[in-house]
Amino acid sequence: MQFGISLLPDVEPETRSPVDYYRDVLAMSRLAEELGYSHVKMTEHYLMGYGGYCPSPLNFLSAVAAQTSRIRLFTGCILPVFHHPVKLASYTAMVDAISDGRLDVGFARAYLPYEFETFGVPMDTNRERFESTIETVIKLWTEENVSAETPFFSFRDATTLPRPTQAPHPPVYLSAVRTPESFTRIGELGHGLMITPSGIELNAEQVHRYREAFNAHHGDSGKKPTVVASLPLYVAETDAEAARIADPYLREYLRVWIKSTDSWDNATSKDYPSYTGLSRYLRTLTPGTCASRAAPSSAHPSASPSACAATWRPSRAST
């Protein structure tokens, strides 16, 4: 098992300037490399405090690449439905080159109605757009003179530059949240799986589905299933001390996250059957409940070192 840092800005102009934010996360990234962490992960969002300070994880990771030499750079996640595959294939390959082959590419489906509305992308065809964009990006990374004809984009004879540095292409991870079929599908496609744990039993069952499907379809390929789990974790001498320090940050994160999901109050989408009213559900969370969901075998994700290690053992067994 490896450990990395996972960033998703929850700052707003009122709480922190962009210059201060980037100075801090670049310093954290350099420190993470010094301390032997495996990766820096950064995600893509727009327009709201929730993730909005990082609309381009690739811009950020390019800066990290320039200040580090070993740590891997992880997009967690890029939202491919908002991008043309020729751009995605080219931009990722560029950061793969700048980092000398240290890029991992995580993709997620996107789920915030105001992002879809702003970019004029319909939510209801999102699953199909998601899969065909990723499939085309991989084709562009690995083949030349690629043509595509889809309802979402179409082009002929494209050979993207630069070509990827990693062979055959940067590792690909897809995120899944709840739908069991998503976990199976990611295994069938042979990609890595990204999860945000919300209950260890649920994860174990889902991760099992993924591994079964992966091995059934790619067991002979030499590739191995890989699971990346992101969760809030603060290590202190005691659980109480950890909670005292970490809870205000978790509370602020929840506040900013809930604000972004208010756009689900009056939105419906057949591709997102359980999302309407999402913020009403999130409003029931507290740092404590959030914590027990994140690391249920410990009292709190902000755990003492021993509780922390105990929390992590089950994950280790399942990844």
Place this chain on the structure above:
Amino acid sequence: MQFGISLLPDVEPETRSPVDYYRDVLAMSRLAEELGYSHVKMTEHYLMGYGGYCPSPLNFLSAVAAQTSRIRLFTGCILPVFHHPVKLASYTAMVDAISDGRLDVGFARAYLPYEFETFGVPMDTNRERFESTIETVIKLWTEENVSAETPFFSFRDATTLPRPTQAPHPPVYLSAVRTPESFTRIGELGHGLMITPSGIELNAEQVHRYREAFNAHHGDSGKKPTVVASLPLYVAETDAEAARIADPYLREYLRVWIKSTDSWDNATSKDYPSYTGLSRYLRTLTPGTCASRAAPSSAHPSASPSACAATWRPSRAST
């Protein structure tokens, strides 16, 4: 007058790996800062050796920002017609933050048919798309809750994050090539002007048009017209020595450039009346003729130091 370095990759997989290319241009950028140059400029292109190694100048400049502290970062140019204004406003503001306010944003209209075809953007409405995208980006940088309703994009109540670091926003430059009205228009809009000199008399007349229009519309604002000129320049002890060293590079640049403009052989566009057959014109150029166009008051753009200084004086007077 200030001097910077202007990059446009002319490498292909057969001639140079992306890792080597980026290692070199990042080292050049650090050196440029050490030597007191004013800026590093990098441009956006796709799919061909001509510029194709840098589909995202912002990704590159973010890496430069992370390795430097004073030199300014210049997109020369971003092609706004291939981007959603919410992304452009957000991504540029992000690099503005990472660099602590060192970003200059140059925009160009794009002119390569295969780029338009691949992204499904029609060339014939390009001028209108160009202007409305830039106008909207500036609005997004300077206002909150911005709505836009155009044939090219439409959205409501968007407040982009991060907000720009420079006030009121990063300086904007637009490129112009030949059409006299373009120079007037850029002056009217009050932006900086980017040119690629192709004859000093033509430049002087065009720059004059720009300055007149700028002063007529913005003379009272305190803003000043600014001209950025990019041209190949190699300094050696003698002109002959400079030509001996630089000509092979200019020849290779011409070869790669001509290859990219072959797509104009059978293309026509009312927005680009004089471009059909462009590569046939470029094929008549040699490093020598290219040189005389770039720096006509010297024998060669690859000039001795004294010839070089002489070449630059007229530009100084006109900028």
